Amino acid sequence: MRLRSCLAALALVLLGGAAHAAEECPAKSTSMDDIIAVLNAAPGCDRAMKLFEACEYGASGDVQFGEIVEKKCEADFLGHLKPPQKLSYQRELRVCDRKYRNKSGTIYISFTAFCRAEVAQRYSRRALKAGGAGR
Template sequence: MMHYHLTAFRALTLLWVSPALANCPVDFNFGSIVTSIEQADTCEQGINIARQCAFGSTADVMFVNLASEKCLTEIAPLTCNQQTALDDLRQQCRDKYAEFEGTIYRSFAAFCELEVIEAFHSALSDPIDMEF
């Protein structure tokens, strides 16, 4: 019985990690991914690296935090109401997966928070100046 559970777990892990191995634009190791997100030129680049190189574990929390920091530095300081809304939405992501055990659920919560950050970034970024 235990052998079956381990085999099933390995199969699920391969299903999660295999796409990341194929899509990750940098060397698929923790240090390279962290460095690439830190050195990304834009929020979108940082988010793409975090998503494409996800481990499906608590390591993703670090990737998401780095991408989130990059995104938040690209927008004007948040008002008190905006910060409260952001904090509330991020907490909802944490709460959504809090009752589940396993590192993959920490990853799910982190990427849920990243979607919130991405939405705030999109809504609050300065529009592109276009001269005609």
């Protein structure tokens, strides 16, 4: 009984902390154009991803937001990939595309957009770490 109480309290603390850690979307409104402007103005991949998370629709509109994040992240690495690495990157993106393809609902389109953006972010972070650059 005591263990359950402790676990319940821990869960509340963790969930409460996560809710406070979430960033508010800084766009002027929830219109797609305003969110796209904020994403385009992001100084780099990681910031663009944070903004994507903060401004997401949870629906098919996230595809456009995710594409902006992918492009920002790809700027850090795509031109430097050797052909086998580029194929590996494209393969990981295709895995994202297939992951939810048999699911119905626009939330799964959003999940795919996030998956693709996360793949691009991972490659960006690796490239920046290897190059010693920080953004």
